[in-house]
Amino acid sequence: METSRLRLRFVKTDNPPVWVRPLIPVLALVVTFILTSALIFWANANPFETYYHFLIAPLTTKVSALEILVKATPLMLTGAAVTFAFAAGYYNIGAEGQLFAGAIAAAGLGVAMKEVPAFITIPTIVIAGFAAGMLWATIPALLKVKLQVDEVVTTLLLNSVMGFIVSALLNGPWRDPNSGWPQSPEIGASAIFFKLIPRSRLNLGFVIGILVILVLWFVLTRTSFGLKMRAVGLGKPAARFAGIHVGRTTLIAALVSGGIAGIAGVAEVAGIQYHLIGDLSAGYGYTGIIIATLGSLNAVGVFIASLFFGLVDAGAQTVSRVLGVPVYLGEITQATMLLVALGFFLLQRYRLRRM
Amino acid sequence: MYIVDMLGITKTFGELVANDNVDFQLRKGEIHALLGENGAGKTTLMRILYGLYRPDTGIIKVAEQPVEIHSPKDAIANGIGMVTQHFALVPPLSVAENIVLGNTDGFVVNRAAMEAKVAAAADRFGIVIDPKSLVRHLAVGQRQRVEILKALYRNARVLILDEPTAVLVPQEVDALFETLNRLKADGLSVIFISHKLHEVTQITDRVTVLRDGKLIGTVDTKDMSQSQLAAMMVGRETFGVTRKDEQHEQQPVTLRIDNLCAKNDQGMPALTNVCLEVKAGEILGIAGVGGNGQKELAESLCGVRDCASGSIQLAGKELIGKTPAGFTQAGVGRIPEDRHEGMVGDLTVTENLALEHLNEYTRSGVLDHKAIRTRAEELIHQFQIKARPNDPVRTLSGGNMQKVLLARVLSRNPKAVIVPQPTRGLDVGATDYVRQQLLEQRDRGAAILLISEDLDEILALSDRIAVIYEGEIVGILPAGEATPERLGLLMSGAVKEH
Ligand SMILES: Nc1ncnc2c1ncn2[C@@H]1O[C@H](COP(=O)(O)OP(=O)(O)O)[C@@H](O)[C@H]1O
Numbered sequence A: 001m002e003t004s005r006l007r008l009r010f011v012k013t014d015n016p017p018v019w020v021r022p023l024i025p026v027l028a029l030v031v032t033f034i035l036t037s038a039l040i041f042w043a044n045a046n047p048f049e050t051y052y053h054f055l056i057a058p059l060t061t062k063v064s065a066l067e068i069l070v071k072a073t074p075l076m077l078t079g080a081a082v083t084f085a086f087a088a089g090y091y092n093i094g095a096e097g098q099l100f101a102g103a104i105a106a107a108g109l110g111v112a113m114k115e116v117p118a119f120i121t122i123p124t125i126v127i128a129g130f131a132a133g134m135l136w137a138t139i140p141a142l143l144k145v146k147l148q149v150d151e152v153v154t155t156l157l158l159n160s161v162m163g164f165i166v167s168a169l170l171n172g173p174w175r176d177p178n179s180g181w182p183q184s185p186e187i188g189a190s191a192i193f194f195k196l197i198p199r200s201r202l203n204l205g206f207v208i209g210i211l212v213i214l215v216l217w218f219v220l221t222r223t224s225f226g227l228k229m230r231a232v233g234l235g236k237p238a239a240r241f242a243g244i245h246v247g248r249t250t251l252i253a254a255l256v257s258g259g260i261a262g263i264a265g266v267a268e269v270a271g272i273q274y275h276l277i278g279d280l281s282a283g284y285g286y287t288g289i290i291i292a293t294l295g296s297l298n299a300v301g302v303f304i305a306s307l308f309f310g311l312v313d314a315g316a317q318t319v320s321r322v323l324g325v326p327v328y329l330g331e332i333t334q335a336t337m338l339l340v341a342l343g344f345f346l347l348q349r350y351r352l353r354r355m
Numbered sequence B: 001m002y003i004v005d006m007l008g009i010t011k012t013f014g015e016l017v018a019n020d021n022v023d024f025q026l027r028k029g030e031i032h033a034l035l036g037e038n039g040a041g042k043t044t045l046m047r048i049l050y051g052l053y054r055p056d057t058g059i060i061k062v063a064e065q066p067v068e069i070h071s072p073k074d075a076i077a078n079g080i081g082m083v084t085q086h087f088a089l090v091p092p093l094s095v096a097e098n099i100v101l102g103n104t105d106g107f108v109v110n111r112a113a114m115e116a117k118v119a120a121a122a123d124r125f126g127i128v129i130d131p132k133s134l135v136r137h138l139a140v141g142q143r144q145r146v147e148i149l150k151a152l153y154r155n156a157r158v159l160i161l162d163e164p165t166a167v168l169v170p171q172e173v174d175a176l177f178e179t180l181n182r183l184k185a186d187g188l189s190v191i192f193i194s195h196k197l198h199e200v201t202q203i204t205d206r207v208t209v210l211r212d213g214k215l216i217g218t219v220d221t222k223d224m225s226q227s228q229l230a231a232m233m234v235g236r237e238t239f240g241v242t243r244k245d246e247q248h249e250q251q252p253v254t255l256r257i258d259n260l261c262a263k264n265d266q267g268m269p270a271l272t273n274v275c276l277e278v279k280a281g282e283i284l285g286i287a288g289v290g291g292n293g294q295k296e297l298a299e300s301l302c303g304v305r306d307c308a309s310g311s312i313q314l315a316g317k318e319l320i321g322k323t324p325a326g327f328t329q330a331g332v333g334r335i336p337e338d339r340h341e342g343m344v345g346d347l348t349v350t351e352n353l354a355l356e357h358l359n360e361y362t363r364s365g366v367l368d369h370k371a372i373r374t375r376a377e378e379l380i381h382q383f384q385i386k387a388r389p390n391d392p393v394r395t396l397s398g399g400n401m402q403k404v405l406l407a408r409v410l411s412r413n414p415k416a417v418i419v420p421q422p423t424r425g426l427d428v429g430a431t432d433y434v435r436q437q438l439l440e441q442r443d444r445g446a447a448i449l450l451i452s453e454d455l456d457e458i459l460a461l462s463d464r465i466a467v468i469y470e471g472e473i474v475g476i477l478p479a480g481e482a483t484p485e486r487l488g489l490l491m492s493g494a495v496k497e498h
């Protein structure tokens, strides 16, 4: 920690000043810009122009601005899911798999309930998606609570297992009979999330995302269960000593977390794709972990972080199209930004001191 | 001529100034006490001398020569040895192996020669120890001797002992002091860290007092009384809180513990058939050297450790099998031994105060933040907690943390109170406050089980004293009959009184 030749050193501070938080994305951008400029030059593009298309352009037209919200929707849900578990000290890395569990439920019921009216179908698939995500989260949660098996390992491994299940479904019983593609048959019209704004992709899923964020906020800050969860998350022995049922609290947090991730899967199937497909999720379950961390495990933070990632996501898509640079460039920039943002997030807890 | 001369030593940890421009001079052939309350900076200063920390500023001279001490290796090369609060021994190895470890002449170890050399050294310094025995078979006092011998074997001329008596029973303390006097007669210098005044006046020649990281002064021990030293240490004369003598013979038994057995974290038996009764309006003190089952006893009585067998009854009602919340509801005031295990450091004072009784502040799942806050403000005022309601508990000093715990528990007027090590690590002011609160609870009619490794505390507060040794109660005495000597014998396991 000591860089004595410079006579400077990092000193850990307990409470980083509040004004630091909004600076993080800005600083992250600047640093990312510097780091990626060389690559952009190499691809024969102008970094300033590229970044304009990356970050500003999406905000300038209504269509692309709405696209930001579309991209933010699954991230809000997985971010909320991860936050719910992490707040209780349960490190659910399995939102990705739980998302697919919800997606399977939505794709299955969406087809089966073709004849049922929308006002029944839509609540049903949302609840079923929640239940499916919860069910998939039950295995590692019980292993954790009953046998103290590390949930980081089990939830992560179950993501791969879910990957195989999805692939087995899509290449087996659910393969689309018409096209022969590995995708499930299209869900019925009654299961499709209605559009919020015509001719955009913005749909009911976004509203559900906002509702979930509100519920997350309410539970964490206003309810006794939320306080119990935070107590368990921040100090298990103390929570146990104070008479809180640590096992029960952890279990509920883990299951609800899985359920919320399941809803993210429902929203992608019913709101965007209308099929179950193998790459339904662009790693939303994992990005949710970053969003929860950057959002410091609180609802408002998660909301802002999802919007920011939605913007970067939307921008990355347009950049390559508009400038004719390789798609990878957008992805590299996105990944760099992520790492830099995380780096700043860690560094904000330190102060630089002259010795 | 000073053998060690530390000048203007300053050491900071972040915001905290652990040593603030401290001077320290050690003469050849003296036993020199470094006295100060917990957190005064004694260990830090000595860790600097031993090369474990680098000072921010200051110089160190050994035998008048300025030296740079970057590591314990440099310290040893300068003839400085240290026995830390936590021993650095390898239990499965023998005494001789531990002593020679890291100091072997060549690659091949000749066991017989090594043992002979260690035995010779032990003989020369008058330290009674068998070089062949395995360290894991040794008692704490003997392990400490191994540590001392280890330092001497490396030709230490200056020996630093960091709170060496904290882990010893009175008889072992006497043996240690004999050894130290003998080393002093050989011309060695000893730095004796302590915050126990009677030891300091008994064994040392000079005393250096630290307070809040600052040097208060260095004085000749023979010129000072214990209360004068105490005043230097805490900045005021101490007025220890003690029990007023009253008899509580007629009172009913509130807490009855019968044949309680429990295992420790390793699954080994930690408590064997413990039987205790605590009457209403009585403080029952549990004395004993640390690690003899106190932790397990306290945890069993707080409902956070499963008992193998036996019974715990509060006012006739069985508690075994209840959850921690059940213990609280039944009327047990539970104060944890480790303050950090009783409160969530990252939650606020307000939240921690409410944590045990959330149900009372919850209406259909929603917390009544206002009621919680009002209650917290009342308790902060009533228990003189120096903190704001929204401060995270981890930012509080030890004394204020303990007050938060006391407030949470005592404000409910519990029938019985379990208090393990209630004043450990607290300064004199906070200690007095905590003891006063316990006495008030006793006078209110609560049954108090006080578990403490501090004999003075046990003697000052208890109406009756039980001694625990290897998980068994080896004697119960009325306070009037308890002397430190008699308790010391019981604590060392030498005798049982039933
Ligand atoms: N490694 C460390 N990091 C941060 N703070 C420390 C460290 N070591 C000691 N301190 C702090 O420095 C102060 C003095 O500690 P110490 O020297 O151990 O006191 P003493 O030995 O007199 O009880 C205390 O407040 C303690 O918390």
Ligand SMILES: [Mg+2]
Pocket: B039, B042, B043, B044
């Ligand atoms: Mg110390």
